[in-house]
Amino acid sequence: MTESAAANSSPRLPPAYRLVARDSVGSTNDEARQLAEAGAEDGTLVWAREQLKGRGRRGRDWQSPRGNLYLSLILRPECSAEQAAQLGFVAALGMGDAIGTVAPPMIEVRYKWPNDVLINDRKAAGILLESMSTPDGDLDWLVLGIGVNITTFPEDTAFPATSLRFEGCPPALDDVTLLEAFARHFLSWVNRWLEDGFAPVRKTWRSHAFGLGDAIEVKLAEETLTGIFDDLDEDGGLLLKLADGGTRRISAGDVYRAS
Ligand code: BTN
Secondary structure, X not given: OOHHHHHHHOOOXXXXXXXXXXXXXXXXXXXXXXXXXXXXXXXXXXXXXEEOOOEOHHHOEOOOOOOOEEEEEEEOOOXXXXXXXXXXXXXXXXXXXXXXXXXXXXXXXXXXXXXXXEEOOEEEEEEEXXXXXXXXXXXXXXXXXXXXXXXXXXXXXXXOEOOOOOOOOOOOOOHHHHHHHHHHHHHHHHXXXXXXXXXXXXXXXXXXXXXXXXXXXXXXXXXXXXEEEEEEOOOOOEEXXXXXXXXXXXXXOEEEEOX
């Protein structure tokens, strides 16, 4: 299908976005990165019905059949590359709120560090941040890639996955509806972040955090740590209280319940 054919069921987004609708792509993040490199403006949003080479965090694949949501949003906030990482939490809240508007009332949305969205403690959405900085450390562009399992989910993941359909969302719920809801809720959260900083984002994220105060395992590139998830720090790092009484700040890793 061509770009214009995909646009037949074109989502209606607030004017802050520029929609680039595709039918099938390798990865919306790759498309968005190319557009960002070519100067695409803040708010450019690449959306596809399927991905043939969807990518997850830490080099993993992201299964991307038709029926689920795949989007990558280009952002150019005036901030450091470090601060821009907070946008992963902003996006998780935007998607969590969007899911809340389409899901049945009894489902529980929680956030798993750093940027996963869980429904009933199983992963429904993942977020992949990719960015480019200027030589003086400022952010040039950030691509926020988000995948949501609406109709299908993988069975073989290290952390259990789910889909919105499996958790009781109506069969009529589709990627267009969820994209429109996300676009509204993300805009509201990103404006809050721009005006008030990370504090309100952190407060809401913490109040729905998976494993906060519990024993968790954090898989890093070279080691696995066990400890108590003590807090999310003021920059988005995970503070892990270790058995020896020390606290370790973690900036990248995968969280699991301690076995
Ligand atoms: C994760 O590992 O949890 C992050 C998954 C991110 C998947 C999304 S789908 C849209 C965008 N394009 C990609 O190739 N990846 C992200």
